[in-house]
Amino acid sequence: MNLGQWVPIVGLVVLGALFALFSVAIAPVVGPNRPNRAKLSAYECGIEPTPEPVGSGRRFPVKFYLTAMLFIVFDIEIIFLYPWAVSFNALGTFGFVEMLLFIATAFVAYAYVWRRGGLDWD
Amino acid sequence: MASGPALADFGHDAWWLIVLKIIVIFAFLNVMTIFTIVFERKVVARMQQRTGLNQVGPRGWLQSLMDGLKLILKESVMPTEVRRVVYVIAPAISAICAFVAFSVIPFGPEVSIAGHRTPLQLTDLPVAVLLVFACSAIGVYGVVLGGWASGSPYPLYGAVRSAAQLISYEVAMGLPLVAVLINSGSLSTSQIVAGQTRVWYGIILAPSLVSYFIAGVGETNRAPFDLPEAESELVGGFHTEYSSVMFMLFYLAEYINMITVSALCTTLFLGGWRAPWPLSMVDHGVLNRGWWPLLWLVAKILILLFVFVWVRATLPRLRYDQFMRLGWKVLVPGNLLWIVVVAALRTAGLGGLPARIGIGVGVAVLALLIVSLWPGGARPASGPADSPAPAPGSAPGGYPLPPMDLVVPPSPRTRRLVTDRSTAPAAGGSPGAEAGAAAGGSPGAEAGLDPVQQPVQTLLEAPLVGPAEDRPQGPQ
Numbered sequence: 001m002n003l004g005q006w007v008p009i010v011g012l013v014v015l016g017a018l019f020a021l022f023s024v025a026i027a028p029v030v031g032p033n034r035p036n037r038a039k040l041s042a043y044e045c046g047i048e049p050t051p052e053p054v055g056s057g058r059r060f061p062v063k064f065y066l067t068a069m070l071f072i073v074f075d076i077e078i079i080f081l082y083p084w085a086v087s088f089n090a091l092g093t094f095g096f097v098e099m100l101l102f103i104a105t106a107f108v109a110y111a112y113v114w115r116r117g118g119l120d121w122d
Numbered sequence: 123m124a125s126g127p128a129l130a131d132f133g134h135d136a137w138w139l140i141v142l143k144i145i146v147i148f149a150f151l152n153v154m155t156i157f158t159i160v161f162e163r164k165v166v167a168r169m170q171q172r173t174g175l176n177q178v179g180p181r182g183w184l185q186s187l188m189d190g191l192k193l194i195l196k197e198s199v200m201p202t203e204v205r206r207v208v209y210v211i212a213p214a215i216s217a218i219c220a221f222v223a224f225s226v227i228p229f230g231p232e233v234s235i236a237g238h239r240t241p242l243q244l245t246d247l248p249v250a251v252l253l254v255f256a257c258s259a260i261g262v263y264g265v266v267l268g269g270w271a272s273g274s275p276y277p278l279y280g281a282v283r284s285a286a287q288l289i290s291y292e293v294a295m296g297l298p299l300v301a302v303l304i305n306s307g308s309l310s311t312s313q314i315v316a317g318q319t320r321v322w323y324g325i326i327l328a329p330s331l332v333s334y335f336i337a338g339v340g341e342t343n344r345a346p347f348d349l350p351e352a353e354s355e356l357v358g359g360f361h362t363e364y365s366s367v368m369f370m371l372f373y374l375a376e377y378i379n380m381i382t383v384s385a386l387c388t389t390l391f392l393g394g395w396r397a398p399w400p401l402s403m404v405d406h407g408v409l410n411r412g413w414w415p416l417l418w419l420v421a422k423i424l425i426l427l428f429v430f431v432w433v434r435a436t437l438p439r440l441r442y443d444q445f446m447r448l449g450w451k452v453l454v455p456g457n458l459l460w461i462v463v464v465a466a467l468r469t470a471g472l473g474g475l476p477a478r479i480g481i482g483v484g485v486a487v488l489a490l491l492i493v494s495l496w497p498g499g500a501r502p503a504s505g506p507a508d509s510p511a512p513a514p515g516s517a518p519g520g521y522p523l524p525p526m527d528l529v530v531p532p533s534p535r536t537r538r539l540v541t542d543r544s545t546a547p548a549a550g551g552s553p554g555a556e557a558g559a560a561a562g563g564s565p566g567a568e569a570g571l572d573p574v575q576q577p578v579q580t581l582l583e584a585p586l587v588g589p590a591e592d593r594p595q596g597p598q
Binding site for chain 2: 004006008015016020023024026027028032033034039040041044060063064067068071086089093096103106107114119121
C-alpha cells in the first residue's frame with residue numbers, strides 16, 4: 001500500500017478545513033453585529049415561532065427510518081458487488097453464476113419489501 | 123497512443139508539487155463555483171425568456187463573485203435556539219467533503235512541470251471512486267447536523283428529507299458504477315479513464331450513464347429533486363437558519379458537489395480527459411497529450427453542468443413519493459437487471475464492440491421509453507378516458523375542473539391596447555365614453571375578433587412566467 005497516495009488528500013482536507021475555519025472566524029469581525037429579538041428567533045415566516053428544542057423527541061414518520069434500513073441492506077449489497085465487479089475477468093463463469101445467485105437472493109428481499117409496501121411513501 | 127499514467131505513478135510527487143496541485147484544485151473549484159452560479163442563472167434566464175444577469179461586471183459575469191463578498195460582509199446571525207458547536211461545524215463538514223471529493227478526478231495524462239514528470243491529477247488510489255462516494259456520504263452529515271442543530275422546524279424537516287433522499291439515491295448512484303467496474307476492472311480513476319481509450323463506457327453502458335446522472339441530480343439536491351430545500355414547502359430547507367459565511371459554505375458545497383458529479387460522470391462514462399472521437403485521431407493522438415486534456419475535461423464538465431441547468435429549467439419539482447418511487451422502484455431494479463445483462467454478455471463472450479454499443483444504446487432507449495411512459499401509462503386508465511363525462515366543474519377525484527369553453531378575461535394590458543387602437547382614429551369624438559364602453563364590453567368584438575379566438579390571443583399576449591424562478595438566496 002502506497003501511503004504517499006493518501007498524503008495529498010490529507011493536504012486537501014487541511015486546506016478545506018482552514019478555509020472553513022478562516023471564513024467562520026472572520027465573519028463576526030468583518031460583518032456587523034446588531035442582534036434583536038426577532039432576528040435571533042427561529043424563522044417561521046413571521047409568526048411567533050414554536051422553537052424546536054434540540055433533541056426534544058419530536059416524532060418523525062417511520063418511513064424515514066424504514067428508508068434508512070433499506071438503504072443499509074442495499075448499500076451492503078452494492079459493497080459486495082464492487083469487489084466482484086473489479087475482479088470479474090479473473091473469476092470467469094463461476095463468479096458470474098455465484099453473483100447471479102446473490103443478486104437473485106437480494107431480489108427476493110427486494111420483492112418482499114415491495115409487496116409489503118416498504119417502498120411506498122404514502 | 124499513450125494510455126495515461128499507471129496507478130504506481132502516483133504518490134511520488136515532490137512536496138511543492140503536491141501543494142501546487144492542492145492549491146490549483148482549490149482555486150479551480152472556487153472559480154468553477156463562481157462561474158457556474160452565473161452560468162446557471164444566465165442559462166435559466168434564457169430558457170425563461172428573461173434578460174438575466176447583466177449588471178455587475180461585463181455582462182453580469184461578476185455577479186456571484188460580488189454575492190460571495192457580500193455574504194462575507196453580512197451579519198452572522200446565530201439564533202438563540204441553535205446548538206452552537208454543531209451549528210458551526212456542520213457547514214464546514216459539507217465544504218470539506220465537497221473539496222476532498224475532487225482530489226481523485228484525473229485532469230490529464232503526465233505532463234512536465236518545472237522538469238518533473240507528473241500526472242495531471244492530485245492523487246489516485248486503488249479505491250479512488252469509493253473515496254468520492256464516501257465524501258458525498260459524509261457530506262450528508264453536514265446537512266443533517268446543520269438542520270438538526272438549527273433548533274427550528276423547517277431546517278429539521280429539510281435535513282431529514284435530505285438524509286432520506288441522499289441515502290436513497292446513493293444506492294441508485296452506486297449501482298451504475300458496478301457496470302463500469304466490470305469493464306474497467308479497477309476502482310482507480312486514472313485506470314478507468316485508461317480503459318476508455320477505444321470506446322467510452324457511456325456508449326457501451328448508456329443505461330448506466332443515464333441512471334448515474336439522474337441519481338447525481340438527486341444526490342446534489344438539484345431541481346427537480348430539490349425537495350430538501352423546496353422553497354414553497356420548507357423555506358430554505360436545512361440552511362434556513364444559516365446566514366453570512368456559514369450559508370456561503372453550504373452554497374459552495376452544493377455547487378462543488380454538482381461539479382464533482384459532473385467530473386466523475388465524465389471520468390466514468392465520457393472518457394475523462396480524452397478528446398472526443400474525431401479529435402482523438404488527429405496526428406496520432408496529439409490532442410490526448412500534454413495540456414490539451416484539460417480543455418476536453420472542462421468542456422465535458424461544462425456540458426454536463428449545462429444539462430443540470432437544463433433539467434432544472436425544464437422539469438417541475440417532483441412530489442416526495444414520486445421521487446422515492448423513481449429511486450427505489452425504477453432505478454434500483456433497472457440497474458440490477460442491467461448489471462446482470464452486462465455480466466452475462468461478457469461471460470458469454472459477446473464482447474464484440476459493435477454488438478456492445480448496439481446493446482448499450484438499445485437498452486438505454488428502451489429504459490428511457492419505459493421510464494417516460496411509466497406514470498403516464500398507468501394514470502389515464504383511471505382518468506377521464508373511461509369515465510364517460512365528468513360533470514362540468516368537477517374532475518373524477520372531486521377536484522374543481524375549469525370548463526372546456528373557459529373564457530379567459532382579457533388582461534388589463536390587452537384591454538388598454540385594444541382600446542388605444544380602436545380610439546386612435548376617432549380622436550375627435552369622446553374618447554372617455556368610448557374607452558369606457560370598450561373596457562366594459564367585449565374588446566374582442568371591437569378588434570374584429572370573434573369571442574372564441576379572443577382568449578387564445580389573450581393568452582398569447584400575456585407575458586410568459588416560468589414555473590421555476592431564479593432560486594432565492596434564502597434568508598441571510
